[in-house]
Amino acid sequence: MTEKLTTVLGIDPGLDRTGWAILTRNARSVLSLRACGLLHTEAGQDLPKRLDYIYQELTKILQTYQPDQVAMEQNFFLKRAITMANTVMTRGVIILACEQAGKPIFFYPPKRVKLMICGTGTADKKQVQRMVQLTLHLDKAPSPDDTADAVAIGICHLKTAPLANQINLKAAFLEKLKAAREQQIKKK
Numbered sequence: 001m002t003e004k005l006t007t008v009l010g011i012d013p014g015l016d017r018t019g020w021a022i023l024t025r026n027a028r029s030v031l032s033l034r035a036c037g038l039l040h041t042e043a044g045q046d047l048p049k050r051l052d053y054i055y056q057e058l059t060k061i062l063q064t065y066q067p068d069q070v071a072m073e074q075n076f077f078l079k080r081a082i083t084m085a086n087t088v089m090t091r092g093v094i095i096l097a098c099e100q101a102g103k104p105i106f107f108y109p110p111k112r113v114k115l116m117i118c119g120t121g122t123a124d125k126k127q128v129q130r131m132v133q134l135t136l137h138l139d140k141a142p143s144p145d146d147t148a149d150a151v152a153i154g155i156c157h158l159k160t161a162p163l164a165n166q167i168n169l170k171a172a173f174l175e176k177l178k179a180a181r182e183q184q185i186k187k188k
Contacts, residue, residue, distance in 0.1 A: 009067040010154025012146050015086035019146030022065045023154040055093040062101040070098045071157030074107040116156040
């Protein structure tokens with residue numbers, strides 16, 4: 001009998017630098033990092049070429065590693081409008097690639113990821129890198145920080161998804177039970 005692994009692709013989206021990480025969780029809830037990296041586009045390139053590169057590379061990652069699910073950082077913008085627009089477009093091509101690969105995608109706000117990894121939603125980049133290193137028993141912290149963030153997003157998902165799934169199953173069961181009771185009352 002083979003051991004059931006859950007594989008997740010963690011993504012920290014950005015037009016200049018998109019961090020990605022493939023993590024697994026086994027039946028005993030042991031987390032492992034299989035691969036991680038950075039998709040980097042040059043600022044001087046045309047926007048469509050940069051988006052196409054991210055799409056093509058992400059499609060290769062999805063085909064190579066066949067993750068069960070995808071977890072991506074949910075962005076909030078307080079900075080420049082151009083940065084916001086570029087990141088939104090980058091997220092769009094990432095979501096498209098995941099949809100075409102048939103992979104469910106989950107979004108996590110940065111504060112939730114930091115809270116799950118570091119115990120505080122205000123942790124800095126170095127703290128996140130160090131806790132990722134300790135959580136996965138790595139010789140060194142993943143870098144650059146975009147890659148470490150992608151790993152952290154994947155860890156967050158692998159740690160919270162089982163509980164969220166149980167909560168959703170219970171909620172669905174309770175809805176069916178409620179509907180069945182209402183049907184019985186109508187028949188009387």
